[in-house]
Amino acid sequence: MESVSESTPPARETAIDWAAYRKDFPILDQQVHGHPLVYLDNAATSQKPRAVIDSLVRYYERDNANVHRGIHELSNRSTDAFEAARKRAARFINAPAPEEIVFTRGATEAINLVASAWGNANLKAGDVILLTEMEHHSNIVPWQLLAEKTGAILRYLPITADEHILDLSKLDEVLTDDVKLFSMVHISNALGVVNPVAELCEAARKKGVVTLVDAAQSAGHCPLDVQEIGCDFLVVSGHKMCAPTGIGFLFGRAERLNRMPPYHGGGEMIATVDYFKSTWNQIPHKFEAGTPDISGPIALHVAMDYLDKIGRENLFKHDKELSQYAYDRLAEVSGCRLYGPKQGRAGLVSFMLDDVHAHDVVTIADRYGVALRGGHHCTQPLMKKLGVPSTARASFYFYNTHAEVDRLIDVVHEIKKFFGS
Amino acid sequence: MFDDLTDLYQQVILEHAKSPRNFRVMEDATCVANGTNPLCGDNYTVYLKMDGDVVKDASFQGSGCAISKASASLLTAAIKGKTRADVELLFDKVQNMVTTGEADESVGKLAAFAGVHKFPARVKCAILSWHAAKSAAQGIAETVSTEEPAE
Ligand SMILES: Cc1ncc(COP(=O)(O)O)c(C=O)c1O
Secondary structure: OOOOOOOOOOOOHHHOOHHHHHOOOHHHOOEEOOEEOEEOEOOOOOOOOHHHHHHHHHHHHHHOOOOOOOOOHHHHHHHHHHHHHHHHHHHHOOOOOHHHEEEEOOHHHHHHHHHHHHHHHHOOOOOEEEEEOOOOHHHOHHHHHHHHHHOOEEEEEOEOOOOOOEOHHHHHHHOOOOEEEEEEEOEOOOOOOEOOHHHHHHHHHHOOOEEEEEOOOOOOOOOOOHHHHOOOEEEEEHHHOOOOOOOEEEEEOHHHHHOOOOOOOOOOOEEEEOOOOEEEOOOOHHHOOOOOOOHHHHHHHHHHHHHHHHOHHHHHHHHHHHHHHHHHHHHOOOOEEEEOOOOOOOOEEEEEEOOEOHHHHHHHHHHOOEEOEEEOOOOHHHHHHHOOOOEEEEEOOOOOOHHHHHHHHHHHHHHHHHOOO | OOHHHHHHOOHHHHHHHHOOOOEOOOOOOOEEEEEEEOOOOEEEEEEEEEEOOEEEEEEEEEEOOHHHHHHHHHHHHHHOOOEHHHHHHHHHHHHHHHHHOOOOHHHHHHHHHHHHHHOHHHHHHHHHHHHHHHHHHOOOOOEEEOOOOOO
């Protein structure tokens, strides 16, 4: 097994100069509405380090050409860099082979690819698609579309009422023989819950159920090993882990991808084309029709190197500590309701202040330079389940500091004062 | 506190958000319309009792942020006794005000919403119940949305 930490042994937490890493992010050094920016909306999208931004400029200034079909020097360079990024992505999640990585626009497109290409070929009326009650819309709606087409049925593994974690005591009840696919989120973007995906995939595998893990919130925040998790598919979003928007990837076990029909038709995904019939290229190209985003994977490559230089186990520890600190401090604020687990949460906190609407919280925080998110976080069914229309959310990354959490708490007190609660 | 925040959350608005007026279901309404903002989950129902062309009574129910709730509250007070045409005229004035910040003298207390124009993300909150009231007054009982659902 190739380990990402081979060349760069993980530094001890105490030895990490987080402030130095923060300086790699030009955008963080600015005033918003006359206050230093406190960016706490990382679950929506992360900021990009200088190295990633520079890689885009470098690509377009030196290497830009279309990939795969060219013979000339620039095309070779582009192709090499594009395929090197694929190898790097495989190594990032410990996938057995680079062919098991399909570049997509993000996690959403990767899920749609599986729902369309795998789902249409494998599901029939009455088959069950199992999801959890804390899924992002992008891991609900593609399956609803598929269910409408095939007559398959959606079912949900429930969450508990107190800490909103998956109710594993219900697993046997929902994981019945008619389940064909189990798709689950690794880290919930609305609750900060970290789900035991290896355990869930093992239970599914024992029953011959195909599994998909939505790693949009986890890939850039904690170590990830698809062989350890034991999933069939896993989806990653680049823009939430220091890469540009518009790039992500799907991991699919080769034996699954090989047996799936194509997703989109066009150039690149074909072996031969006749006026009436075509044959498909090998994986992963079979699923990459048309000219892909080329600078995206190249920048993603730089982002993955950057994150692994810090060490994802270090990032995870940092994020968890910070969100626990935020959780504990918010819990001291009277009238502040918190959602998700009390301990062991990933780097985000969802909360409500008395009966102040999340949008009012976010509007006021913004005027203090604090960027939060308020709304349903693309998890409307979950919000309904929690009995709230929306929550305010602070989500952290390694460049965030304890001082920024303190600032958030001060602002929360200002908001309470403002609404006289 | 910052000037533009106090412009947005004027005392009248905070007060109406806390204790909304005409906040009830109207059993004998003649026209009802819904307003939703799917992006933030705001959801209001506006009830009108029309007597011919005139709004005899107006009320609302629902939930949402301070801006949307205060707007619905002040709206119900503002349109009582007005004709259909008046309601539409007022709608135009309010819409113009929340997008430009220019308040027509005739809008009275509704001028409190002029500060919304500095917060483009919140314009929809202020105008939501007005959309519902406008379609209720036109007798179009339907759900109006801040987002156009595609077919
Ligand atoms: C849990 C989760 N899944 C999926 C997505 C969608 O990812 P993308 O933006 O890459 O399509 C998100 C992003 O908001 C997310 O938080």
